[in-house]
Amino acid sequence: MMSITDPNTSDRFTKAMQEIHSKQLQAFGKITDMTTELCQSHRQFVKSALDTGMKKCKDDEMLFETIQTFRKDLEQKNKSLKEKRLAISDVISEIQQKEMQKDEIIHKIEKLKEEQVKRKELIVSQNKANKNRLKNLQKCRVMFQEHLALEIRTILGKTELVRGEKLQFVFRNINPTDLESAYIVTMGINAEGSYQIVSSDPALKCLPDLEKRLQETNNLAAFLANIRKEFVSVARG
Template identity: 25%
Template sequence: MAQHGTAIIGSMMEVEGELNYELEEQKIQAIRTSNLNTIQRFLTSVETDINATRQKIHSRMLSMCEEKKKLQQKIEDTRQRIQQAEAKRSRDKEEVQQLERELERLKIQLQGKKEELEAQKKVLATCMEEIKKKESLVSETKAENQEKMRQAEHCIELYKKYLGLDIICLQNTLVLKFTQVSQINPEAEYMVRLGLEEDKYTLLGSEPPLPSLPQLQEELNASGNLLACLVQIRKLFQRME
């Protein structure tokens, strides 16, 4: 009876021991599960933080890349502007040099024109002197011609009065008609044409023709005595009668 009771107690202790082990194991399992959950939550939180950090870093890198591109573009734009400014400065310098060369060329041309103008002034002064001389000569010639015409008109008036002379003026030509030459026919007309150009007389022809007109013209221009020439012509007409 006592042994049987001891066995029962031992059996109960063994059952109790087994029950405690299972309980501890459950506790441990619960703790492990709790720890795993905690670790999992921690890992999830860390992974979330890492992803968020990675996203921030990625965004930051994109922003930095964009800023880098902008800076590179600004650098390129600035470089181009510098090149353009240098090119413009070079063009401006070349243009200034061209303008300076053009200015020198124009100065040389101006100096040449001044010298040419001075030469032309001298030529003009010489021409003016020649013109004055010619004007003076023309004036003298006109005066001589007028005097000759006046003398001729005076002679003509005398001839008209005493010798029956009639004169027709045709520009620079005088048509001289004589009457009272022929004793048989006093009204018969005898004609001679006289030209006056500058300071020379020209006997252009006569009716009836006088073969000695060239000689008379030479003597007239040599002496300038129109009255004597007309007397000689009238005598020649009388001889022909």
């Protein structure tokens, strides 16, 4: 063991302390360098994280704005779609109504066609009946003109009551005191195609009954014979 009084001891201690201090400084320098590097690395990490966060925030804001835009666009499209559906519903309703009107018109046209056919058949039937009546009139005319001095006139009525073509049957040789005295009955054909008595001169009370019987039997000769009998009865009464 060295003596503390050794003059070299102090130098060796000082040198040892300097070496230790130097080593500590070197270690501290390394720690400081490592701390600095760690701080810089942390700052870069924080800056990178902050940049990433800011970018993410901006991206989220843009995404939110895009979502809001899409939502508004979707609401507008839904509103437009609803309006179009209502318009389509109105059009469909109008089409259905027109289809119903079309069916009604077709039904009316068919009904009119049927009525027209019936009217044609009625007209043909009436024309046929009128031809038969005309033949009967011709036969009656010949018989009554030759044997009973009957005159048949065709007249056109001027009043509303006797408007249209009528026939006048003028009977003579009724009154024994005045063989030329005229006894007249006027008649025609109504809308139903039946004989219709317009008037008689002189007036006969039984004329409606004779008209009804004529319409039932369609026997004009018998009707004229009965009319003549009534005129004879009036003339002798």
